[in-house]
Amino acid sequence: MCEFVSWKEVEAKGSKKTVFFLTDDEVFSERGREMLEGLKDNDFLGHHAIDNIWGSLCKGGKHGEEKNFWESDKLPKEIQAKLHDFESFKKNFGRMITQFAQEDDLEYIIQNAPSDKKWKGLKSFCRAALAAIPMRDVKTEVLEVGVRHDLSVDELVKANKLAWANEAVTSKNYPAKKGSAKKQELVLVSMGRDASTKDILKMMKVLKLKAAKPVALLSLGLDHPNRQKENPIVALGQTWRGSGGRRGVPCLCFGGARGLGLGWCGGGWDAGCRVLAVRNS
Structure with a gap:
């Protein structure tokens, strides 16, 4: 299983706590592609990728992760703003999941994610991503x-x-x-x-x-x-x-x-x- 969704919390002396995480915008930017070149697929969804892109800014930060990301109240508020229902998931993290999540990651979401109004479409999205895995590198x-x-x-x-x-x-x-x-x-x-x-x-x-x-x-x-x-x-x-x-x-x-x-x-x-x-x- 990968570390999605994951983040790092850094709290410097006398300053506000900062939460570092990645969305599609960072991962698929020109800089993101350059910094993440050579990583294995699952690394794009975890702390390794966060370290690569944010560098010294998140050095020494505390690791956090929540695989049941649909339980958004467990996420830092900074992430909640970008991940609180299926539409926000698809907009901010959909491309990462489609390209980098592995079979066990997607199967976990399909088996455990809710099907209520907020998350309607998530399971279908992941089923499609699972079916497309063999085509990723073609x-x-x-x-x-x-x-x-x-x-x-x-x-x-x-x-x-x-x-x-x-x-x-x-x-x-x-x-x-x-x-x-x-x-x-x-x-x-x-x-x-x-x-x-x-x-x-x-x-x-x-x-x-x-x-x-x-x-x-x-x-x-x-x-x-x-x-x-x-x-x-x-x-x-x-x-x-x-x-x-x-x-x-x-x-x-x-x-x-x-x-x-x-x-x-x-x-x-x-x-x-x-x-x-x-x-x-």
């Missing part, structure tokens, strides 16, 4: 590619002039109906985290994308040969079942030279891998 990039439907997989492998290619990536294992070459927008998708094939395909459905096939992948290699030097690129749209029953898919990769590997759908994909997709027609 990034997409559109590339225009001349997709060579006029060439077979064997011909495309040869045309790419690769240093090496897995012997299983052939026209026999990945048959494709021939047609005319055409310009097409392909989408590189990065999950930003380790993910299973099932998770990736589910995410693509949300994005209204479908996994590209080997012909599109190898056409990308022709038009943008340096892209595989950055990260591996895999095409999940057509599989070949190996002798052991595993489903293999081609992957453009780089190990000192451009190559074509074979990945296995059952093993999952690491955060650095990108998946090639096409838009649903």
Whole structure:
């Protein structure tokens, strides 16, 4: 669980007590983004982030936190002014919760928050945020590619002039109906985290994308040969079942030279891998 909502109280000699806390305004300001760069998600909602942004002003302050933030009478008056019902929560803290709260944080709110008039909408808001967690780190990039439907997989492998290619990536294992070459927008998708094939395909459905096939992948290699030097690129749209029953898919990769590997759908994909997709027609 994170430390939301949290604050630090500082009481200097002969001066009024000051309460330091963070809202969306501070966290997503230019200075806030700079000061909080590199923090883990939950840190944005807790005392660590408060220390980073307010610095020496809150040094030595007393930590405070209240996970049942809807019991606003337990909060310092300074926070109560910005957090006293669902609308104020959404306005001042909604973006932080949407981007940084973890599953257990959101599940706690869903299970324990009240549903009275003041807080109506809070549980629905958190359910939506919970459902969106897998999409947080997803990034997409559109590339225009001349997709060579006029060439077979064997011909495309040869045309790419690769240093090496897995012997299983052939026209026999990945048959494709021939047609005319055409310009097409392909989408590189990065999950930003380790993910299973099932998770990736589910995410693509949300994005209204479908996994590209080997012909599109190898056409990308022709038009943008340096892209595989950055990260591996895999095409999940057509599989070949190996002798052991595993489903293999081609992957453009780089190990000192451009190559074509074979990945296995059952093993999952690491955060650095990108998946090639096409838009649903």
